[in-house]
Amino acid sequence: MNLKSVAEIQDELERIEAEIEKILLPHKIGALFLFDSKTPPNDELDSAIYSDPHKALYCLNINITDLNIRFGLSIGYSNEWINIYALSKRKTPSIERFGYHLYEKRWSYGDPPATPVPIKKGIHIFQEDIEKCFSTLNERRELANQKKELHRYLRDQEEKEILYKESLRAKAITEFCVEREKILTQKYLYLFNDSISFALKDTKLSVNKLNKIQTYDWLVENKTNLKTGECDCIDYKKYGKYHLFNDVRSMCRHRFFAYRETDTIKDLSEIESFALYHNSHPIHLIHKGDLSNGRRFIITINHNSNCLNIVMPKVKLDGFVRCSLSFENGTYIRKGGSIVMMDLIHEKLEFLFKDLMVLSKHFTF
Numbered sequence: 135m136n137l138k139s140v141a142e143i144q145d146e147l148e149r150i151e152a153e154i155e156k157i158l159l160p161h162k163i164g165a166l167f168l169f170d171s172k173t174p175p176n177d178e179l180d181s182a183i184y185s186d187p188h189k190a191l192y193c194l195n196i197n198i199t200d201l202n203i204r205f206g207l208s209i210g211y212s213n214e215w216i217n218i219y220a221l222s223k224r225k226t227p228s229i230e231r232f233g234y235h236l237y238e239k240r241w242s243y244g245d246p247p248a249t250p251v252p253i254k255k256g257i258h259i260f261q262e263d264i265e266k267c268f269s270t271l272n273e274r275r276e277l278a279n280q281k282k283e284l285h286r287y288l289r290d291q292e293e294k295e296i297l298y299k300e301s302l303r304a305k306a307i308t309e310f311c312v313e314r315e316k317i318l319t320q321k322y323l324y325l326f327n328d329s330i331s332f333a334l335k336d337t338k339l340s341v342n343k344l345n346k347i348q349t350y351d352w353l354v355e356n357k358t359n360l361k362t363g364e365c366d367c368i369d370y371k372k373y374g375k376y377h378l379f380n381d382v383r384s385m386c387r388h389r390f391f392a393y394r395e396t397d398t399i400k401d402l403s404e405i406e407s408f409a410l411y412h413n414s415h416p417i418h419l420i421h422k423g424d425l426s427n428g429r430r431f432i433i434t435i436n437h438n439s440n441c442l443n444i445v446m447p448k449v450k451l452d453g454f455v456r457c458s459l460s461f462e463n464g465t466y467i468r469k470g471g472s473i474v475m476m477d478l479i480h481e482k483l484e485f486l487f488k489d490l491m492v493l494s495k496h497f498t499f
C-alpha cells in the first residue's frame with residue numbers, strides 16, 4: 135500500500151484542484167458563468183443544482199435578461215445530453231431537472247419544462263461553450279476520479295492518525311494510573327485508615343429472608359456464604375478476605391446485595407448507612423472526618439477507581455448527598471452537595487491534593 139501522510143495527500147489534492155482550474159479557466163472567460171463549488175448556493179436555482187444527486191462536472195447558472203429567462207445547466211458524463219434545471223409545468227411548479235439532447239434538440243422522455251421555447255433558444259446561444267466543456271470531459275472526469283479517490287484516502291489516513299493518537303493517550307493514562315496507584319496507596323493508606331463496622335440483625339424475619347435470598351442464582355453461582363461472608367468471586371478473593379467479617383471492606387457485591395435486599399445490617403449511623411448503600415463495592419479505603427461546622431463527612435475509595443466518593447450532609451434539610459472528585463486534581467467527576475459544604479470538604483482535601491497536583495503536572499493528556 136502506498137503510505138502517504140495527510141499533508142502529502144493534501145498537496146496532491148491542491149495540485150489536482152489547480153489542474154481542474156486550468157481546464158475551467160477558458161470557459162470562465164466565455165459567455166458561461168461557472169459555479170464555484172466552494173461558494174454556497176445563493177438562490178433556489180443554485181440549490182436545485184447543488185442538491186441534485188445526478189453527477190455533474192460543470193454546473194452553470196444561466197441568466198438571459200433579453201429573453202427574460204433563468205435556468206441551470208449542468209454537464210455530466212455525456213457529450214450529447216445536458217441537464218437543465220427549470221420550473222416544471224406541474225400544478226405547483228418547482229425547479230426540476232430535465233434532460234436535453236444538444237444535437238437532436240429534444241427533451242428526454244418528451245418531458246419539457248414549463249417554458250421550453252426560450253430555454254431552448256438560450257441553450258443554443260451557448261452551444262459553442264457547451265461543446266468546449268464536452269471536449270474536456272475525459273480529462274475532467276479523470277481528475278474528478280483522482281480527486282474522489284484522494285478524498286477517500288485522506289479520510290482513511292485521518293482516521294488512522296486519530297486512532298493512533300488515541301492509543302498513545304490511552305497508554306499514557308494507563309501508565310500514569312499504574313504510577314499513581316503506588317503513591318495513592320501509600321498516601322491514602324494512613325490518611326484513610328478508618329473503617330465502618332456493622333452487625334447483622336438477628337430477627338427471625340431477616341433469617342428467613344436470608345435463607346430465601348440464598349437461593350438467588352448469582353449467589354448460588356458464586357457460592358456466597360452469608361454466614362461466613364466468603365464468596366467465590368474475584369473481589370472477595372482479591373480484597374474481601376483480608377478484612378474481618380464485620381468490616382464493610384470485607385463485602386463483595388454479592389454479599390452486599392443480599393444484605394441490602396433483606397435489610398439485614400444494623401448498627402450503622404445514618405451517614406454510614408447512606409454512604410454504604412450508595413456505594414459500588416468493593417471499598418478500598420475509608421476516611422471519616424468532621425467539617426468545621428461540626429458535621430460529619432465520609433470519603434470512600436473503591437478498588438480500581440480513579441475518584442473519591444464523598445458523602446456529606448445537606449445544609450438545610452435532613453439527609454445526605456454524594457459527589458465524586460478526581461484523584462489527580464480534586465475536580466468534580468460528579469457534582470453534588472451545596473457550595474458551602476463543598477468548600478469545607480475542599481478545604482479538608484486541599485492538603486491531600488497538593489502533592490498529587492505537583493505529580494500530575496508532569497503528565498499532560
Ligand SMILES: [Zn+2]
Nearest residue numbers: 365367386388
Ligand atoms: Zn462475591
